[in-house]
Amino acid sequence: MxxxxxxxxxxxxxxxxxxxxxxxxxxxxxxxxxxxxxxxxxxxxxxxxxxxxxxxxxxxxxxxxxxxxxxxxxxxxxxxxxxxxxxxxxxxxxxxxxxxxxxxxxxxxxxxxxxxxxxxxxxxxxxxxxxxxxxxxxxxFDVSRELPIKGFLQVIKIILLLAAIILIVSSLIGKSPVLIFSGLGAMTAIMMLIFKDSILGLVAGIQLSANRMVARGDWIEMPKFGADGEVLEVALTTVKVRNWDKTITTLPTYALISDSFKNWRGMSASGVRRIKRSVGIDMSTVQLLDDSMLEKMHNIRLLKPYLERKEKELAEWNTQHAKDDFTSPVNSRALTNLGTFRAYMLEYLKNHPKISQDQTLIVRQLQPTQHGVPIELYTFTNDNAWAKYEDIQSDIFDHFLAVLPEFGLRAFQSPSDHSFQQLTHA
Structure with a gap:
């Protein structure tokens, strides 16, 4: 017993x-x-x-x-x-x-x-x-944003699933699982075809994580796939992006390796955001400053240091080179309303509380085109939140467009109102 x-x-x-x-x-x-x-x-x-x-x-x-x-x-x-x-x-x-x-x-x-x-x-x-x-x-943890592990865990899950299936089959047929594992070599090509996206996604995930190219929470822009928004998830085979219109775009993980995309993480981390926009000036309004205009410019507080410096510089040059030949303006140097306006824009930005003074700050004149003379601002706001950034940018250009007549300038329109009046009176 x-x-x-x-x-x-x-x-x-x-x-x-x-x-x-x-x-x-x-x-x-x-x-x-x-x-x-x-x-x-x-x-x-x-x-x-x-x-x-x-x-x-x-x-x-x-x-x-x-x-x-x-x-x-x-x-x-x-x-x-x-x-x-x-x-x-x-x-x-x-x-x-x-x-x-x-x-x-x-x-x-x-x-x-x-x-x-x-x-x-x-x-x-x-x-x-x-x-x-x-x-x-x-x-x-914050490190998960830069080093996502979901793709690696999904690979482990796939391996475990395959192992479970093999063990179940070996239990049903009464054979050792070693024999089944040894027979997988002949099925390698088929397995690679079936799991092509997973293999490509695994390789892409390793490269993305190792190089820290994209992570959860990043703002990426990929026009080819219609993606422009925040990364929600970086998985083994797919990356989910929530666009700014609240739609979800799903793109292959390996596409981030094979195709180009823009990651705005650097901008978000820096705390600043670039303004790169120009205003077109009607070329017919560009002229030299006469005495009355020059006196008017002296009443602008931000321009006083600039005018004092330029007038001294021009007076010295004209005394040395132009001598007494002032009958033609081409024989001497003089201030222009466009150059003075450009100097005003630069001083205005230097004194603006929402403009970062630690970053590049340039006001430059670009090559004239059929749309006038572009005066471009290249600067950075010290607040990179989207809504606040747009408000700052709009306020700056509202001001510049409003003060253009004070400098005798006119913004270009196609056709401009001035050229249209000339055509109607011709």
């Missing part, structure tokens, strides 16, 4: 009747033992699910850490509470069903295979939950 089956048979039918038990009696013993195994598995499930997990929940909620709350949000406790009973059934079922009848052997084998498959699936789901918990905890 070395087994539980023998002990129960002796208890139910006596020692002398053991040899005379027919198939039905032995089947009853098997059934009772198997029912006991199922009851034990259920009790284990109940204890783990209702008792131990409640204790763990109370302990986690009392801790000051917040990252361990992710454990409670996952289904890890569900898979573990089902995994332990499955192991009990796998180990105890062969001891419960020992009748050497062919039908009993087939049933015992069926129970064992089913329990193995169940354990493999639950183990995969448990590890998958652990990886999800790791990802969610990692996303709580």
């Amino acid at each position: 070395n087994t539980w089956h023998d002990k129960l048979s002796y208890f139910l039918f006596g020692e002398d009747t053991h040899a005379e038990l027919d198939w039905l009696m032995r089947l009853v013993v098997d059934g009772i033992l198997f029912a006991a195994v199922l009851l034990t598995a259920f009790l284990a499930f109940f204890v783990i699910r209702k008792v131990l997990m409640r204790i763990v929940t109370k302990v986690v909620k009392k801790t000051e850490n917040t990252w361990d709350d992710e454990i409670l949000k996952s289904k890890l406790s569900t898979w573990i509470s089902m995994l332990i009973p499955a192991v009990i059934i796998l180990k105890a079922a062969p001891m419960a069903i020992v009748t050497l009848d062919e039908g009993s052997l087939e049933f015992s084998s069926f129970i064992e295979i089913t329990a193995k498959i169940f354990i493999i699936i639950l183990s995969f789901l448990s590890i998958n939950s652990v990886l999800n918990i790791v990802e969610r905890i990692y996303r709580r």
